[in-house]
Amino acid sequence: MTNVLLVDDERMIQELFSYYISTAKDRYRLVNTIIDAANTEMACMGSKVDLILMDVCTANYASGLDAAANIKKKFPHIKIIIVTSSPEHRFLEKARAAGAESFWYKEVDSVELLDVMDRTMTGESIYPDTTPKVQVGLAASVEFTPKELEVLFHMVQGKSIGEIAERMGVDYSTTRTHINHLKDKTGAKTNSELAVLAAKSKLVMPEY
Amino acid sequence: MKWFGRRSRLTKNSVKEALDNLPSGVCFFDRNGLLTLCNFTMHRLSFELTGRDLQNIFEIRDALQALPESSTVTRDGDKFILKDGTVWRFKEESIADEYGHPYTQFTASNVTDLYRAAQALEQKNKELAEMAVHMEHITDNVAAIMREEEILAMKMKIHNELGATVLNVRKYYMGGCEPSQKDDLIQNLRKTIGLLVGEIGREDETDGYKELLELAAAIGVTAELSGAMPEDKASYLLVVSAIRECMTNCVRHAEGSKLFVSLKEVENMHTVVIANNGRPPEGEIIEGGGLSALRAGIEKAGGEMRLQSRPVFSLTVKIPKLPPKGAELL
Numbered sequence: 001m002t003n004v005l006l007v008d009d010e011r012m013i014q015e016l017f018s019y020y021i022s023t024a025k026d027r028y029r030l031v032n033t034i035i036d037a038a039n040t041e042m043a044c045m046g047s048k049v050d051l052i053l054m055d056v057c058t059a060n061y062a063s064g065l066d067a068a069a070n071i072k073k074k075f076p077h078i079k080i081i082i083v084t085s086s087p088e089h090r091f092l093e094k095a096r097a098a099g100a101e102s103f104w105y106k107e108v109d110s111v112e113l114l115d116v117m118d119r120t121m122t123g124e125s126i127y128p129d130t131t132p133k134v135q136v137g138l139a140a141s142v143e144f145t146p147k148e149l150e151v152l153f154h155m156v157q158g159k160s161i162g163e164i165a166e167r168m169g170v171d172y173s174t175t176r177t178h179i180n181h182l183k184d185k186t187g188a189k190t191n192s193e194l195a196v197l198a199a200k201s202k203l204v205m206p207e208y
Numbered sequence: 209m210k211w212f213g214r215r216s217r218l219t220k221n222s223v224k225e226a227l228d229n230l231p232s233g234v235c236f237f238d239r240n241g242l243l244t245l246c247n248f249t250m251h252r253l254s255f256e257l258t259g260r261d262l263q264n265i266f267e268i269r270d271a272l273q274a275l276p277e278s279s280t281v282t283r284d285g286d287k288f289i290l291k292d293g294t295v296w297r298f299k300e301e302s303i304a305d306e307y308g309h310p311y312t313q314f315t316a317s318n319v320t321d322l323y324r325a326a327q328a329l330e331q332k333n334k335e336l337a338e339m340a341v342h343m344e345h346i347t348d349n350v351a352a353i354m355r356e357e358e359i360l361a362m363k364m365k366i367h368n369e370l371g372a373t374v375l376n377v378r379k380y381y382m383g384g385c386e387p388s389q390k391d392d393l394i395q396n397l398r399k400t401i402g403l404l405v406g407e408i409g410r411e412d413e414t415d416g417y418k419e420l421l422e423l424a425a426a427i428g429v430t431a432e433l434s435g436a437m438p439e440d441k442a443s444y445l446l447v448v449s450a451i452r453e454c455m456t457n458c459v460r461h462a463e464g465s466k467l468f469v470s471l472k473e474v475e476n477m478h479t480v481v482i483a484n485n486g487r488p489p490e491g492e493i494i495e496g497g498g499l500s501a502l503r504a505g506i507e508k509a510g511g512e513m514r515l516q517s518r519p520v521f522s523l524t525v526k527i528p529k530l531p532p533k534g535a536e537l538l
Contacts, residue, residue, distance in 0.1 A: 012362040019399055034423070036416030038449065041456055042423040060416040060445055070497065085357070158340025195343055 002028050002121055005049045007067070008083070009035035009059040013106070017053060017113070024114055027121075035059040037067035044075050051121060054100070056084040056091055056208055063208045065094045072099035079120055083113075087132045087141060088205045089149050095127075102126040136201045137186030137194075144185070144203075151178045153204045155195040233296070233316030236303075241265035244311070253316050256280050256290055265312055272298055287323055295323040370400045417448045424455050428465050431455065435471030438478045443527045446506055447471070447480050450513075450525050453498045454482045462486025462521065476529045477511075483522045493517045 006017055014033050021030045031047045034040065037058040043049070052071065054064040068080045080100040084091060095103050102120040104113060105128060116126050134141045144152070147168075154164040165175040179191060188194035198204055224245070227234055233250030237243055241264045246254070254262035257271040259278025272288075275281055282289045288296045296316045303313050373396045376389075421431060431451060438444045451469055458464040464486025472479045493515050495503065503513045511527035 010359060012359050012366075016362060034419055036419055038452060039416060039420050039423055042420060042427075042452070045456070045459060046423055046427045059419075060448070062416065066501075073497065085361075156343055158336075158343035160336060192339055192343075199343065 002050045002117075003031045003048050004028050004117075005031060005040070005043055005047070005052045006033040007035075007037050007040055007043075007052060007058060007064060008033070008055040010055075013055070020113055024117075028117065036062050037064040038062040040067040040071055041074055044071060044078065049075070049078055051117065052078060052080045053117075054080055054082050056082060056086060056088075057205070061207060065091065065098050065100075065208060068095065068100045069098035081116060081120055085132075086202050086205060086208075087134045088203065088208070089131050089141075090153070090204075091208070092127060092131065103128060105132055134201045134203055136203055137188055137197045139185040139187075141201070141203050144182070148178055148182050149204065151175065151182065152195075152198040153206055155179075155191065156199040156204050157206050158195070161191075231318060233298075233314075235262065235268075235314050237265040237312045237314075239310050241312075250314065250316060253290070253296060257288070265314075268298075268314060269300070284323075287319060289323075293320070294318060295320045366400060369396065373397050373400050417444075417451075420448065420452050420455070424459075427459060429455055429459055429467065430465070431467040431469055433469045433471065435469075435473075437471060438473075438527070438529070440529060442509060443478050443529065446509060446511070446527050447478065447525070449502055449505060450480060450482060450523060453502050454484065454523055456498065458484040458486050461489070473529070478525075478527045478529060480525045480527075481522060482525075483520060486521075488520045489517045491517065493521070 004021055006014060006021075008014055008017065018030055018033065021028045028051075031049060032043050034043050035058060037054065038060065039062075040052065040054070044052075052068075054068055056064040058064055058067075064082060064084075068082060071078055071080065076099075079102075080098075081102040081104055082091070082095040082098075082100045083104050083106050085106040092103060102116055102125055104116045104126070119126055131141065136144075150168060151164055154167055159167070161175050161179065162172060165172045168175065179194065183189070183191075183194055186194060186197055188197055224247075227245065227247040228249075230247055230249065233247060233253045235243060235246035235250040235254070243262055243264060246262060251262065254268055254271075257279055258267050258276060259280075260267075262268060270276070271279065275283055280291045284295075286297060288298065290296065295318070297319045299315045299317070301313045301315070303311050305311065373393070376393050376396070417437075424430065438447055451467065455467055458467055462484055464484040466485045468483045468485075470481045493499075495515070499515070506513045506525055506527060509527055511525060513526075514524040516522040516524070
């Protein structure tokens, strides 16, 4: 029997996942549900946990990715599946770096989640190949290069071109060229409009 | 030769004429402070500064220190703005002529373009700073928007499933289904009703601190608080992080069962001291990932963190009270 800890602050998701787990009573048992990823370690100290379904954006702005990295250090035997609906491109690489076994984009489909859970528990690591496609102005998110995504990541934090150039270790003019390409692709007329479009699309979420 | 001779003579008038043609203002005073030479531009400037013709060094010095009431000039730092909109900067220097006689030279430079460019830059920087704050707010809201969208997607799914289940029930009663399909129908009904009952019956839980205390209590650890938790969200979350870190370490390393948390607010600073009833540390505490991350968060907020290992463990955290988010936009 696999003991599951669910970390998600959304009640509907809790209900739905709880229901999915209840449909596989022969192999899964939900031992606890918590809303704040920062409390995961405490929850694992109090219950025997084998598998964590971990949301990324949880209560009190706590990052499920940070919590996953911490759990992997303190409880390396616990398997973790990161679950999110965010298309943020960095989440996949951050989840890998944290040591999470699998990554699943939230869908309202029990078969798929249970399948990912089963395969993860048998030692597979399941990661999607790409992030969900979202629209940023006139452009689809898949049209952006990694460097352009990095520029957007800094722009939504309100950084100036000079600051972005410094953080990326590139010239001011290179950064400006990236921004001009982004504006051409998205149809944004100003840097501010571009940053707002990127933030609204949830393609970049610097706080997690 | 006649032409060369005429050009080689430097008269007082030619010096004055050359100075008058300068775009900058320039004037000289002798050791007694009396005006010895002044070009047109400086005459005009000094008249606007003092409200009269320049006679001695004290008039211009006084005017540059504090503009007289008769002046038509306004001042912005070390720059003087004339009523025609031009901006000037004055400079006083001690010089000597070829015989070693001391003079004081005043020059005035037209810095109008520079001043306007600096003003435009300042305005741009102000707009950028406002934009940065605005972006931070948008970013803050993204997680909330995403959560709303997740809820909406779930609700739509449940709504669709409920509709499908009702149709199937109708079909079943009308004899359109095989008896073997009854179990699936009942299971779908249970699932949909279960989700709806959950939606109606429970309040949203958002308090991560309450959850932490409940989880700790489940493993026999309690917290005794004296004082009130901070009201501003950012400080509150930092204090909760400090309590969480100490609680985890209390269980892991000190084998304690109680945390003592003292909260005070002194001169716009939240001061939190946390101790426990467990074993004292065997040596100096080395900050690992949790404590280092806590320190980073506290220092980022302008606060400070101090660890004590002997004679007993304690953690002291000071966090400046923060204005509510968005106050800087008002």
